[in-house]
Amino acid sequence: MAVRPRTLREARSTYSSNAELGWWVFMRISGLVLVFLVLGHVWFNNIQVNVAEVDYAYVAERLSKSWVRVYDTFLLGFAMLHGMNGLRYSIEDYVQRPERRFWWKMALFTVAGVIFVLGAMTLWAFSFDEMGDAVRSLNQE
Amino acid sequence: MYRGREGQWAFILHRLSGVALALYLLLHVVDISLVMYGPEGPFNAFLAFYHRWPFRIGLVMIMAAVVYHAFNGLRIILMDFTEWGVKYQRSMWYGVLAITLAVGVPVLFKVLPEIWAGI
Numbered sequence: 001m002a003v004r005p006r007t008l009r010e011a012r013s014t015y016s017s018n019a020e021l022g023w024w025v026f027m028r029i030s031g032l033v034l035v036f037l038v039l040g041h042v043w044f045n046n047i048q049v050n051v052a053e054v055d056y057a058y059v060a061e062r063l064s065k066s067w068v069r070v071y072d073t074f075l076l077g078f079a080m081l082h083g084m085n086g087l088r089y090s091i092e093d094y095v096q097r098p099e100r101r102f103w104w105k106m107a108l109f110t111v112a113g114v115i116f117v118l119g120a121m122t123l124w125a126f127s128f129d130e131m132g133d134a135v136r137s138l139n140q141e
Numbered sequence: 142m143y144r145g146r147e148g149q150w151a152f153i154l155h156r157l158s159g160v161a162l163a164l165y166l167l168l169h170v171v172d173i174s175l176v177m178y179g180p181e182g183p184f185n186a187f188l189a190f191y192h193r194w195p196f197r198i199g200l201v202m203i204m205a206a207v208v209y210h211a212f213n214g215l216r217i218i219l220m221d222f223t224e225w226g227v228k229y230q231r232s233m234w235y236g237v238l239a240i241t242l243a244v245g246v247p248v249l250f251k252v253l254p255e256i257w258a259g260i
Binding site: 006007008011028031032034035038039042046047050051052054055056057059060063076079080083084086087090111112115116118119121122125126128 | 156159160162163166167170171173174176177180182184185188192197200204207208211214215217218220221222227248251252255259
């Protein structure tokens with residue numbers, strides 16, 4: 001379906017399932033949240049610093065702050081859901097044969113699931129407090 | 142080929158920037174996850190590779206995609222949830238392009254010298 005409904009009332013009448021209507025609403029809400037989260041992320045990590053200076057010490061110091069972990073968790077969650085649903089829309093639009101469409105979507109969800117877990121592990125499964133300090137003192141020597 | 146007007150270009154750019162951002166997101170989570178190998182791991186070597194100029198030009202394009210997708214997304218929200226949004230969608234799209242340039246050009250002035258210094 002290349003043409004998506006343009007108003008909430010149209011969306012209600014277009015989508016046969018509540019799930020699809022739910023995703024339509026979710027894309028708009030998560031999109032609004034992501035405007036702030038992503039522009040903030042780019043501001044902190046691409047504008048406030050020279051990206052060429054980003055290294056292990058920089059990331060470990062960032063991830064040792066709990067507000068960064070919470071911020072990045074929301075960023076990861078919203079961006080993955082919004083981005084993967086966007087890719088799903090593209091698959092629905094451009095892959096015409098139903099069985100191929102099914103397998104493309106299964107491949108997408110599998111890859112996205114694995115990468116989401118990888119991201120969540122990076123944010124929460126390690127104590128970068130100590131690693132950040134260790135690297136910082138190495139750099140000062 | 143269907144030759145639509147501004148609305149079609151708005152859609153094509155939104156779709157292209159969205160797909161690019163989603164694929165970049167997957168790559169970006171994987172490369173940052175390499176910090177789990179610790180300070181002696183492959184993270185620093187990997188990032189040094191990413192900091193070469195072709196990838197930094199790519200990153201500039203990703204930032205442009207972020208700004209366009211964000212502001213065109215706001216345009217879509219206004220079209221969907223206000224009475225007047227559809228009526229003004231064309232002028233809003235030119236507004237989106239203007240904002241993308243207004244944000245993008247200062248970013249270029251900040252980032253291009255960094256890339257140049259790193260060559």
